[in-house]
Amino acid sequence: MSEDLYPKATPEVAQRRRELTPTATEAFDNFSKAVFAEGALDEKTKQLIAVAVAHVTQCPYCITGHSKLAKRKGASAEQIMEAIWVAAEMRAGGAYAHSTLALNAIGEIPHEHGTDHAGS
Numbered sequence: 001m002s003e004d005l006y007p008k009a010t011p012e013v014a015q016r017r018r019e020l021t022p023t024a025t026e027a028f029d030n031f032s033k034a035v036f037a038e039g040a041l042d043e044k045t046k047q048l049i050a051v052a053v054a055h056v057t058q059c060p061y062c063i064t065g066h067s068k069l070a071k072r073k074g075a076s077a078e079q080i081m082e083a084i085w086v087a088a089e090m091r092a093g094g095a096y097a098h099s100t101l102a103l104n105a106i107g108e109i110p111h112e113h114g115t116d117h118a119g120s
Helices: 011-020 022-036 043-057 060-072 077-097 099-105
Strands: none
Touching (some): 011 022, 043 077, 060 077
């Protein structure tokens, strides 16, 4: 019998978290409501950002929840997939950009004054 890698997020799990840390849970819920409320960015855009970030942080619960919320807020499947591709490019781009650190550490690029923190 195979088990899911991630347990299901159920109302019972949410209730238990609330019982264990009611103040923090309430604060987080209020924070989340404030962050995702209509503001300078509309709710659909905020959910598309959340979809992208969820893919970078690789949270399966966030991916599922925010993908559904983005669709509910009017995002198309194409917009959701484009947000995911933006996240993929940013993650790959971050790794590529940080190669500067490795090249600097191994002496492949000239050291700039004050950038050698490794003591080499």
